[in-house]
Amino acid sequence: MRFQDLVPVLYQEGRFHGDPVTLGVGGFGRVELMTTLTHGKYYAMKRVSKKLIVAKRQEEHILFEKKILKVIQCDFIILHATFKDTRYIYMVMEFCSGGEIWTKLKERGRFEEPIAVFCTACVVEAFAYLHKNSIMYRDLKPENLLMDVKGYVKLVDFGFAKELVRGEKTYSFVGTPEYIAPEIIKNQGHDYAVDFWSLGVLIFELLVGPPFSSSEPQKIYSKILDGVPKYPPYLSEAAKSIISKLCPRPGQRLGNTKNGIKDVRHHGPCYINFDRFPHDQAKADEEFSDWDRDF
Template sequence: MADEEWSLADFEIGKVIGEGKFGKVYLAREKQSGYVVALKVIFKEKLKKYRFHAHLRREIEIQHSLDHPNVLRLFAWFHDQTRIFLVLEYAARGELYKMLKSLHHFSEKRVATYVASLASALVYCHKKHVIHRDIKPENLLLDVDGRLKIADFGWAAELQAHVKRQTMCGTIDYLAPEMVEKKAHDQSVDNWTLGILCYEFLYGFPPFEAEDQHDTFRRILKVDVVFPSSPYISPEAKHLISKLLVKDSSKRLSPQKILTHPWIVENADPSGCCKQ
């Protein structure tokens, strides 16, 4: 969809459903079809202030090119004199982060379903040479059926064969060791993050969390993983985590192999939906 095909007049605007650094996200309905979407409004003045134009352009190009059940769709974009509008898939159940904070931790079946959904999305993204680099609960949304969607491709990058990236980006608790050491990295940083998320979903907090940032970095570099005695977590789930949280990036379990891991095969819902 080219930007000139759409304007704000094509939509009925509803309530605010999200807010970020550059603007707000509104519930909206496309007038002609009645289709409900999320309309992200970004102010050009703020983009200019933070010199984020190129960053946003890359985000739009990458997310618009992706079409997978576990990746939030970017249907179209358009702009006026002061604002840029992104027409996004509406995820009715909102951020996974809020659900995790409410429930404190998830069951193994729910975690296996979410991890399988993430692995499936990463198989797709990595085949298209896209790495996300900032997968965390705040960037994971749930649709009306409880299906997980990866959102916010602000730190995503396109990775050509045998070429690594240099930018240190993402969120501290989820950084892979090679990023902490400011070394070149590839798609395996996403695989590391799946290990972090699997742990966090099961226990309610990320594995290397510490009061001081330097302590978090130290624990990441040592791969200092501690499995608490409560809640009880099966050995199979711990085995998967231990195969993902590996300092040598070349030895981390790939998304394809995550999908065939016995714990995932036994526990994940094949539909990818968690309605309860």
């Protein structure tokens, strides 16, 4: 792919008719819809101001984001090429025509459990790949999940990702307030376990709504430190089970114990949706009337 072969796709109707199609706008720049001169395929191109990167001291983050995205070979993570000029750096990614999970969630209010399970499974596969390659993601949220044309969910935006040797911890305060794990708030040092905490928060948000919300970050942090909120009555036993197992102390989190992420993949025995009953050790009296001879 050559940079000069990419051309912007233009709006064909409405008030922005003739202008380039913008897929999203963020603090560092925007994402635009591009195609090739032969119009064979569509791409999403993230354009970021180099001057702004320097002003915000994000050079290392951007270089690391390029480094990991260039080496990643995973169906649930997307990057095709990177370019630069004197003003911007550009990241050319797969165009996910389904848009953000966040938009769909806003439209629907909450997802049915099978849909939430599918979305979560896609994230788990992305995490499995990243963790195997010694990378923490640290920014899971519905805004960073895009759907491709077939409905598969892809992980985007690796601005907070970090390489970490197993057994070590890092102390930077990063993440989106509603999804930050307690150990980051307490500055106790954190590792891969923070990704599993955020997975539990994501499942809750997909099925119910945000578990920790406020207009003030400090109030959000207080709610997080108080623990996972009450489950509504319509939530299944399986959903309650996985959320509660993803959101305890770091060492006890599902995915962060001996079997690793396999425990998340295989969560839930076959009886997960049934109530629990104590074992009945009493034996019924014997009966010999022979009514059951043909049973």
